Structure formats: structure tokens, C-alpha cells
Amino acid sequence: xxxxxxxxxxxxxxxxxxxxxxxxxxxxxxxxxxxxxxxxxxxxxxxxxxxxxxxxxxxxxxxxxxxxxxxxxxxxxxxxxxxxxxxxxxxxxxxxxxxxxxxxxxxxxxxxxxxxxxxxxxxxxx
Numbered sequence: 001x002x003x004x005x006x007x008x009x010x011x012x013x014x015x016x017x018x019x020x021x022x023x024x025x026x027x028x029x030x031x032x033x034x035x036x037x038x039x040x041x042x043x044x045x046x047x048x049x050x051x052x053x054x055x056x057x058x059x060x061x062x063x064x065x066x067x068x069x070x071x072x073x074x075x076x077x078x079x080x081x082x083x084x085x086x087x088x089x090x091x092x093x094x095x096x097x098x099x100x101x102x103x104x105x106x107x108x109x110x111x112x113x114x115x116x117x118x119x120x121x122x123x124x125x126x
Contacts, residue, residue, distance in 0.1 A: 008045050008114040014088040015109045018079040018095070020102040021057070032077045035098055039081060042091060045114075047081040057103075082109060 024031040032049065039047045055076035056062045083091070088106060095104060 006043065006045050007116050008082060008111050009084065010111050010113065012085060013082050013109050013111045014085050014106045015080065015082045016088055016095075016104065016106045018099070018102060018104050019057070020077050020079070020099075022051070022075045022077045024101045026098070026100065031098070031100060031102070032079060035079055035095065038094070038098060039079070039091075044081050044083055044087070044091070047079055050078040050080065052076050052078065082111065 018035060020032045020035070022030070022032065026034045028034060029037075036047060036049055052075075054062070057076070061074070085108075092104075092106075
């Protein structure tokens, strides 16, 4: 499904952060891939997948990346996106249903400006 350029309106918004482990399996793929795909298909204005260098969760096991002294397995990942409060409220039941292991948090924020270039990014089909 292809979406046109979509800017967030200025004003109140929510920043949602989803904390996961890279190797958590889901129905068809890894959980982070399924959640990222879910957000894309639902037309979220934008999302970022971040891979921290280290982390630990509720089990309190330390996980470090390539430069750490522990094995780089079960590494954390974060998915972040900003949307209108109404869109977040509409997405949240399905997101919570998808999440089998991890944490979802949301913070109130303000969008002061949202600008989208009309030129396609390099490597993107027109």
C-alpha cells in the first residue's frame, strides 16, 4: 500500500516508544518487524527503528553489543513514532494485542513544525 506525503498537524501529539528485544518471535516474523510493518500499513506519519548499544529489561540481564564483553544476543530495539492523540488512541488496542514481550510507553508532546519535501528521497521510486 502506497501513501502520499502526510504531515503531522502542529499542536498536541503523542510520542510512542515501544521497547522490544531483537530476537522476540511473533506469528510470522520477529516482533519488531511485525510492529514496524503494522505502523507502516496503518499510515503512521513516520517511525524509527533504533538499535541501542546495550540494555537490560525486567529480567535484569545485561546485553551489550559488538564492543561489549557479553554476547550480543537478545539485544534491545526501540520503535518510536509521533502521532496525533486520536490516532495513537485508535492504534493502541491493536498494538497492545501485538506486543507479547516488551513495553509500550507514550508521552504528551507538541509538534511545532512538520515539513515534508515534495522531492522523493534518493533510491525511492517516483
